Amino acid sequence: MKRSYKDLIKGLESNDRVCLSKLISSVESNTSSIFKIVNSVKKIPNKIYTIGITGPPGAGKSTLTNQVIKKLRALDLKIGVVAIDPSSPFTGGAVLGDRVRMQEHSLDRSVFIRSVGSRGDLGGLSYSTSSMIKLFDIFGMDIAIIETVVLGQTELDIIKISDSVVVTLVPEAGDSIQAMKAGLMEIGDIFIVNKADRGGAEKLAREIDYMVSLKQDNAQWKTKVLTAQAENDIGVDELVTEIMSFREYEESSGLLIKKRNKRKISELNTLVEKRLRNELEKTKETATFKDMVIKLENGLLEPEVLVDKVINLIKKNN
């Protein structure tokens, strides 16, 4: 039997994992379904804290995420994870390669992991990730983790949903340059050089540290560059401590509120723009618009002359 939205939302609010899972699938397949949900829940708690874990391919992000989950569980925090794999054609909770190791948490009812591929609608992924975090929040999770490789602007947009961003690098030649090119230097709140048993880790850490320091002359917060071997649980405690310190700093300085407000406003913007595009699409289906197109094609009118008319059509359509 298919459960109604109302039932699912009730279930979500009373900590039912099946309902959480179903609603996540729903916002994943149709981004606008979050509207119904937000309009139906009693209140969005706004209590969840979101950690982004990112970096170039092969930096060991999944292993690190897995270890961070363990540490946070030891603090008795409830955790929701969105693991994004832009190269994967699968969506909807599939078990993806590296993600397998995260499955050790699958019996822990205080951890919820959703792997998300991104075939097709990369543009919508940032919004659906943000919706998933809202669902985690309503469900009562304390921490959300977004794990994603950064390949371009889209993934940068996704990772910017986070309250703190951990940039993971490995001591390969050129990793610092790759990070710079991908815009990772700008978004990192904490940097971690993973697989530090390989040569060059200290050197890379110093390089990153120097680059970060150039931008942080008068900052109240000093961005740290840590080293780790996530696989052997070395340096992960320090990372979690650093995340927690950063959180405290963000909260006490008012930075977190500012960041979140900015995010809400940009979310409103995105939603309004999307809606306007929809209105335009609807308008294109009207006879009046189709008639304009014919005139355009026959060279009777130029596009410039039609703009006002189309805008008026959109405004009249309700």
Next chain:
Amino acid sequence: MKRSYKDLIKGLESNDRVCLSKLISSVESNTSSIFKIVNSVKKIPNKIYTIGITGPPGAGKSTLTNQVIKKLRALDLKIGVVAIDPSSPFTGGAVLGDRVRMQEHSLDRSVFIRSVGSRGDLGGLSYSTSSMIKLFDIFGMDIAIIETVVLGQTELDIIKISDSVVVTLVPEAGDSIQAMKAGLMEIGDIFIVNKADRGGAEKLAREIDYMVSLKQDNAQWKTKVLTAQAENDIGVDELVTEIMSFREYEESSGLLIKKRNKRKISELNTLVEKRLRNELEKTKETATFKDMVIKLENGLLEPEVLVDKVINLIKKNN
């Protein structure tokens, strides 16, 4: 004395180069000024034929363009050129490096060359290039040439304004791969391997030919891959002949009309979307919107709840 738009447009229609130049500067600095122009001219002739010359940096595009201009002048065709230099911070008819050699046409009153840098507003460049071509058309030019390097989607959008696209490559290792990556394989109507005195030209030509043939199983038009040494005027006549053949094919098959109609519709789209963004910006200045933002920041409302309200505000604003 500053001349009025009306005067400038009159001048444009009666073949006054100074007026052309001033109006080009006007659409370059303010994309919306083409609206006034289109609304004031008697008729857009829609007679100009646009050739795009593109390729990776260092392929000799300027030299080739220069030679093509010479050949077209020999056919007594009037030519307007938009040379785009995305790396240059200069705009507005500056003489840019390689372009110097094109200046040999500067005394020819049937050739008009405008170099365009692209600092900042790359998004608007495609539209302002299309506006410049409209001005050339009204001025009475027969041929427009757009010359640009392709570094990303923006330049691809610009070059797509062309009725035929000439992709210029040089026989360096990896040039074919670079072309593929940049999306040049998809947009080329004619390919030319320039600097063919260097080794590997024939090999590259065969490679490109093979790649093109894979996509052209049942096509009526067989895309040609030519070789040339533009500097020594070798192969340029063949290129011009090929462009003219392609034009004939496009015109007789109805492809040109189809292409241009598609372009007009996408232009209308772009303009409407731009206008909608402007309307949104205006709405953001209203007291009602600012009040919403305050509620959003105080956590009293979620972005999802506000979307409808913002859309209604936009629709009411006239």
